[in-house]
Amino acid sequence: METRKTLPRAVLARIYFIDRQIASGKYPDCKYLAKEYEVGTATIYRDIEYMRDILGAPIEYCPKNRGWYYEEKSFRLPARFASAADMLALGMAKSLLSLYKNTPLYESAKRLLDDITAPLSPDEAASVKQAAWYENRIIVPPVAFAPVNADVWEIIVDAMKENRLLSFEYKGIYDDAYKSRLVRPYQLLFDTGAWYLYAYAEERSAMRLFSLSRIQKAALTNERFTLPKDFDYCAKNDGSYFGVFIGNKKRYKISFSSWLAQDIQDRQWASDQKIQRNKDGQGIIISFSSTQYEKVLSWVLSYGSGVRPIEPPELVKEWKKTIHVLYEKVKE
Numbered sequence: 001m002e003t004r005k006t007l008p009r010a011v012l013a014r015i016y017f018i019d020r021q022i023a024s025g026k027y028p029d030c031k032y033l034a035k036e037y038e039v040g041t042a043t044i045y046r047d048i049e050y051m052r053d054i055l056g057a058p059i060e061y062c063p064k065n066r067g068w069y070y071e072e073k074s075f076r077l078p079a080r081f082a083s084a085a086d087m088l089a090l091g092m093a094k095s096l097l098s099l100y101k102n103t104p105l106y107e108s109a110k111r112l113l114d115d116i117t118a119p120l121s122p123d124e125a126a127s128v129k130q131a132a133w134y135e136n137r138i139i140v141p142p143v144a145f146a147p148v149n150a151d152v153w154e155i156i157v158d159a160m161k162e163n164r165l166l167s168f169e170y171k172g173i174y175d176d177a178y179k180s181r182l183v184r185p186y187q188l189l190f191d192t193g194a195w196y197l198y199a200y201a202e203e204r205s206a207m208r209l210f211s212l213s214r215i216q217k218a219a220l221t222n223e224r225f226t227l228p229k230d231f232d233y234c235a236k237n238d239g240s241y242f243g244v245f246i247g248n249k250k251r252y253k254i255s256f257s258s259w260l261a262q263d264i265q266d267r268q269w270a271s272d273q274k275i276q277r278n279k280d281g282q283g284i285i286i287s288f289s290s291t292q293y294e295k296v297l298s299w300v301l302s303y304g305s306g307v308r309p310i311e312p313p314e315l316v317k318e319w320k321k322t323i324h325v326l327y328e329k330v331k332e
Contacts, residue, residue, distance in 0.1 A: 011047060014039070015055075018047055019077040022059065027067025051077070095138050102145040103195060104153040145193035146213035155218040156197060159185045163225055166199070168218040170210055178216065183208070184225045187233050191244040198233045198244075200225075207236075209246055240270035240290030242299060252296060253287040253311040260306040285310070 014037055021028045021036070030044040037044075048068065051057040058071040100106045152168075159166040166185050169178040183199035186207075190196075195212040230236065239249065256264050261284045265275060270288030277284055290296055297318055300307050309315045 011050075014043075014047060015051060016077065018044070018051065019057070022068050022070055023076055025069070025073075027062055027065035027069055029067045032067075092138050095135065096140055098140045098142070099193075100190075102193075103148050103190075104150045143193045146195070146211060148195050148212045149216070152212060152215050152218045153195075155220060156185055156188065156212070156215075159220055160188070162220075163227055165202070165221040165223040165225060166218060167221055168215045170216075171214045173211075173214075181210070182221070183210070186227070186231045188212075189233060189244045196244050207246060209244060237291045239272060240288060240292055240296075241268065242290060242292040242295035245292035245295045247291045247293045249289055249291045250293060250312050250315075251287070251289055252309075252315065253285060254300060255285050255308045255310055256283050256303065257306040258283045260303060287311075 017037055018033055021033060030041045030048070033044045034041045048059055052059045055077060057077060058075055059068055060071045061067070062069050094110065097106060097110055100109065156166065158164075163184075165182060167180065167182050170181045171178045182202040183197070184202070185197055185199045187198040188195060189198050189209070197210040197212060197215070199208060199210060200206070201208040233244075237246070255278060264284060264286060269286065270290060273286055273288040275284050275286050293315070297315060300309055300315070300319060301322060309319050
């Protein structure tokens with residue numbers, strides 16, 4: 001059997017998928033495998049030929065059951081066709097998938113990674129157990145999430161794939177009722193447990209963000225659009241890392257107390273950030289550019305008494321206003 005270098009990386013996941021399906025003993029045929037993996041039957045035939053002739057898999061066709069099976073029932077493709085480092089990284093990626101557990105992406109992505117990291121053959125079972133040491137050691141703690149309707153997700157994905165205008169009913173955060181929307185869907189964005197549609201709104205003639213959890217009755221239209229060259233959200237909102245928000249770029253300058261200084265300095269908040277010590281030597285001042293005003297405001301407020309905004313003026317004004325409102329509530 002040849003080494004992993006003979007196995008094209010592009011077909012690695014599909015090869016392990018076919019291996020798992022055949023080993024299940026269900027006698028899958030090429031039509032079934034092609035449909036499940038969403039490829040052509042010719043591709044599956046080539047993969048099976050590769051597995052049999054190059055990888056030495058004992059694949060046979062059963063006329064009675066009209067499908068493929070392993071002549072050696074215990075046979076499984078070993079994981080050595082991918083490097084140990086690759087397999088470890090992919091296994092850890094399965095842990096990171098928990099970020100998307102409550103979204104339509106999760107099952108498909110997990111199934112794909114399961115195919116790639118398929119179990120080794122029985123005689124190497126001990127290695128499998130050892131290889132999975134990270135499963136309860138590298139984790140992503142759960143975060144609050146906004147549920148997404150699977151049907152809405154699929155329709156939006158189809159609209160983006162075909163560049164077709166999309167209609168739906170939407171309830172904005174300050175709206176009392178759902179309203180009809182007609183948009184050109186550009187991108188899906190993920191931000192701390194929630195998905196957003198970045199789209200050109202026909203009725204506003206401007207770019208807007210729509211929370212998928214507040215979209216209902218989504219439907220494709222027959223009208224198509226041309227995707228503009230400057231459609232990318234990141235290209236238009238590049239520079240700061242505060243999440244999903246559309247706004248005008250502003251320059252920020254914010255002072256943090258000494259007990260917060262290390263935490264602020266540990267992270268990259270913007271590509272152009274600059275950090276300097278306060279004149280009195282107590283704490284730091286961070287300055288950066290961002291298009292995400294509301295996100296920055298929430299970030300500032302989250303640090304309570306340990307922060308003081310300096311620029312821009314509107315941020316300072318909004319910060320003071322919020323503090324006064326909170327003070328009035330405390331007095332109640």
